[in-house]
Amino acid sequence: MNSINPINFKSRTLSDISIQFVKGVGPARKKLFERLGVATVEDLLYLFPRRYEDRRDLVPIPKLKVGEFQTVTGKILGSASRRSWYTKKHVLEVVLEDDGGHLACTWFNQPYLLNYFKEGRHAVCYGKVDMYKNRLQMISPEWEIIEEKEDAQLNLGRIVPIYPLTQGITQRFLRKTIHACLERYQNQLADELPVPLRNKYKLYNIKRSIRQVHFPDTFPDQENAMKRISFEEFYFFQIAVLARRLSITHQPGFAHTMTDTQVLKFSGGFPFALTRAQKRVIQEIRQDMAKDTPMLRLLQGDVGSGKTLVAVFGCVAAARNGFQSCVMAPTEILARQHYENITRMIEQGHLTPSDLRVALLTSAVTGKEKEKLYGQIRSGAVDLVIGTHALMGGGVAFKNLSFVVIDEQHKFGVRQRALLAEKGDNPDILIMTATPIPRTLCITLYGDMDLSVLDELPPGRGTVKTRLFPQGRAGEVYALVREQLKAGRQAYVVYPIIEESEKLDLKAARTMFNHFKKETFRDFRVGLIHGQLKPKEGQTIMEEFKNGKIDLLVATTVLEVGIDVPAAGVMLIEHAERFGLAQLHQLRGRIGRGKEDGLCLLVADAETDDSRQRLKAFVSTTDGFKIAQHDLEIRGPGRYFGRHQHGLNELKVANPFTQLDILELARQEAAALAGVDPKLEKEQNRRVGEIIRKRYPTYLADAGAG
Ligand code: ADP
Numbered sequence: 229m230n231s232i233n234p235i236n237f238k239s240r241t242l243s244d245i246s247i248q249f250v251k252g253v254g255p256a257r258k259k260l261f262e263r264l265g266v267a268t269v270e271d272l273l274y275l276f277p278r279r280y281e282d283r284r285d286l287v288p289i290p291k292l293k294v295g296e297f298q299t300v301t302g303k304i305l306g307s308a309s310r311r312s313w314y315t316k317k318h319v320l321e322v323v324l325e326d327d328g329g330h331l332a333c334t335w336f337n338q339p340y341l342l343n344y345f346k347e348g349r350h351a352v353c354y355g356k357v358d359m360y361k362n363r364l365q366m367i368s369p370e371w372e373i374i375e376e377k378e379d380a381q382l383n384l385g386r387i388v389p390i391y392p393l394t395q396g397i398t399q400r401f402l403r404k405t406i407h408a409c410l411e412r413y414q415n416q417l418a419d420e421l422p423v424p425l426r427n428k429y430k431l432y433n434i435k436r437s438i439r440q441v442h443f444p445d446t447f448p449d450q451e452n453a454m455k456r457i458s459f460e461e462f463y464f465f466q467i468a469v470l471a472r473r474l475s476i477t478h479q480p481g482f483a484h485t486m487t488d489t490q491v492l493k494f495s496g497g498f499p500f501a502l503t504r505a506q507k508r509v510i511q512e513i514r515q516d517m518a519k520d521t522p523m524l525r526l527l528q529g530d531v532g533s534g535k536t537l538v539a540v541f542g543c544v545a546a547a548r549n550g551f552q553s554c555v556m557a558p559t560e561i562l563a564r565q566h567y568e569n570i571t572r573m574i575e576q577g578h579l580t581p582s583d584l585r586v587a588l589l590t591s592a593v594t595g596k597e598k599e600k601l602y603g604q605i606r607s608g609a610v611d612l613v614i615g616t617h618a619l620m621g622g623g624v625a626f627k628n629l630s631f632v633v634i635d636e637q638h639k640f641g642v643r644q645r646a647l648l649a650e651k652g653d654n655p656d657i658l659i660m661t662a663t664p665i666p667r668t669l670c671i672t673l674y675g676d677m678d679l680s681v682l683d684e685l686p687p688g689r690g691t692v693k694t695r696l697f698p699q700g701r702a703g704e705v706y707a708l709v710r711e712q713l714k715a716g717r718q719a720y721v722v723y724p725i726i727e728e729s730e731k732l733d734l735k736a737a738r739t740m741f742n743h744f745k746k747e748t749f750r751d752f753r754v755g756l757i758h759g760q761l762k763p764k765e766g767q768t769i770m771e772e773f774k775n776g777k778i779d780l781l782v783a784t785t786v787l788e789v790g791i792d793v794p795a796a797g798v799m800l801i802e803h804a805e806r807f808g809l810a811q812l813h814q815l816r817g818r819i820g821r822g823k824e825d826g827l828c829l830l831v832a833d834a835e836t837d838d839s840r841q842r843l844k845a846f847v848s849t850t851d852g853f854k855i856a857q858h859d860l861e862i863r864g865p866g867r868y869f870g871r872h873q874h875g876l877n878e879l880k881v882a883n884p885f886t887q888l889d890i891l892e893l894a895r896q897e898a899a900a901l902a903g904v905d906p907k908l909e910k911e912q913n914r915r916v917g918e919i920i921r922k923r924y925p926t927y928l929a930d931a932g933a934g
């Protein structure tokens with residue numbers, strides 16, 4: 229570990245100074261800060277408020293408006309705790325007084341709060357104002373105790389920042405600490421955005437921006453500050469993305485050619501006509517693969533739009549030119565499914581065996597079998613290897629890998645993409661995703677890729693009807709499922725967790741499986757699948773379900789990606805409020821894949837307006853793009869995609885949806901720079917290069933000298 233000399237930090241950057249040396253922090257609180265992702269002074273200055281409260285002119289209690297979210301301050305008249313005879317919950321009621329008016333604030337199951345709400349102290353509460361039995365009240369408001377003399381300046385009479393907290397750190401402490409930190413270090417904030425850009429767009433300098441984000445004088449000041457910080461973040465990130473694209477596409481790669489006759493033969497090999505979208509995308513890929521520079525392309529298409537077939541086209545093109553290809557899937561089940569689909573295409577004569585010699589490589593392939601397969605991959609005896617992460621294993625060496633397909637991109641990161649690409653010599657890369665990504669976000673996150681979209685489903689698919697029920701009506705829903713099973717359909721039942729837990733009051737897959745088997749569905753064949761099964765076990769279950777030996781399959785979200793059993797027509801999702809919309813959409817995509825209509829049943833107790841809205845939107849449409857837009861607006865990209873989505877970790881502050889105009893400006897400027905100096909080698913761009921190498925190390929790895 230580097231020891232940091234607190235006396236000598238003038239020469240250090242703020243990211244070198246441990247939070248522990250900030251006044252009032254010390255080693256114990258340092259640990260608490262770590263939970264907030266704050267380790268250094270820089271982290272702390274970039275720990276932004278999640279919202280603000282306007283405490284410049286607080287509304288006196290008698291003037292509160294019922295039904296609105298408001299902030300009040302008042303003196304604590306008294307507090308009382310009791311146990312509800314009805315719900316058995318602990319109830320704490322505190323009455324605040326201000327300007328002759330009274331407000332009752334109620335919290336549940338937090339008996340320790342009693343220690344804070346001492347009579348005579350002052351409290352600030354934020355929440356929705358209700359009227360109950362002629363009394364004003366707030367249920368579970370956010371709260372703070374204000375010590376009148378001590379730093380009232382930071383907590384009252386101004387626009388007050390509200391930070392994300394962790395246990396042991398209060399709003400007041402955080403405000404005080406950040407304020408102290410600003411006073412001490414603000415002059416050391418490095419202004420990294422080039423001055424000409426700052427002038428051109430009249431952006432605040434960094435010191436003013438950071439100050440105004442934490443302690444805004446006015447709301448427009450806060451907005452300007454965020455604008456500047458977001459601009460900077462977009463700008464550097466976009467340069468990184470573009471520079472990487474240029475660094476890849478400027479290298480020599482494989483040229484794959486296919487004659488028109490060969491392409492027609494491929495398309496004509498299937499028992500159905502390709503959709504117009506498939507034909508168009510195949511042409512896009514064909515042209516791109518014909519170039520002798522590497523392809524980097526994102527193939528986006530809703531579930532069931534026929535992406536696999538398009539990918540297979542690329543694999544055939546590679547094989548025709550004497551090269552190898554691989555398809556990497558995020559799970560064993562999916563890899564196997566791809567393998568089965570593609571071998572079936574060959575068996576059924578849609579492709580000829582000489583088109584593709586296919587092999588499957590997952591962690592289930594071991595010992596002699598694995599060695600043999602490795603040998604075949606090395607010698608070029610197989611053309612296409614389908615697999616999981618195992619493909620990236622150290623022992624895997626291709627003879628001449630020219631085409632790489634990565635399925636379900638959001639499960640993999642950029643690093644893995646690079647690792648797999650390294651198995652070849654600048655291979656063409658096709659990334660497939662079923663997550664609908666609106667164009668804006670696509671440009672931000674994947675600006676380094678070309679985009680192909682399958683915006684059409686093959687004809688003759690059934691439609692899926694979706695119905696929402698409250699938890700209390702689960703029995704009725706099971707009866708509906710029974711009816712469907714009796715009619716000979718197969719069904720999935722999905723739960724958010726495998727095992728029951730004390731912390732979460734949720735039905736779990738295993739418990740319900742046992743219950744269904746013995747009780748509710750005992751006259752049917754019930755199966756269970758989840759991510760903790762051994763690959764072989766999961767495979768057996770999936771095969772049994774496919775072959776109709778299981779009627780009802782209880783599952784966790786392992787089903788989410790790509791499972792294709794056309795006969796399964798019914799899906800019941802319990803605790804639907806626990807899933808993101810993107811996840812629900814993927815899950816629902818598992819049914820209605822055959823000719824018959826599908827039925828999707830949701831059981832949910834939506835506790836917040838957000839989740840109610842989300843579920844309503846989900847019931848009302850099956851259009852993946854509409855659903856995505858909706859979720860992105862409500863929950864933001866991080867939660868829509870999950871935390872590991874590439875590009876979203878990189879953007880800490882800026883939001884491509886709400887700040888589209890800023891993004892576009894930043895992107896223009898980034899393109900102007902990357903266009904003339906992609907490796908950032910010119911004297912005047914050196915500094916930008918350094919910043920990007922520091923902020924986005926995986927993006928500019930091999931461009932320019934470090
Ligand atoms: P995706 O991966 O995009 O969800 P798949 O590639 O798994 O979709 O295709 C879903 C199903 O549709 C497969 O059984 C596939 O054979 C079939 N399919 C693909 N293209 C067509 C088409 N043009 N017409 C009819 N069926 C198709």
Ligand code: MG
Binds near residue numbers: 535536790
């Ligand atoms: Mg698929």
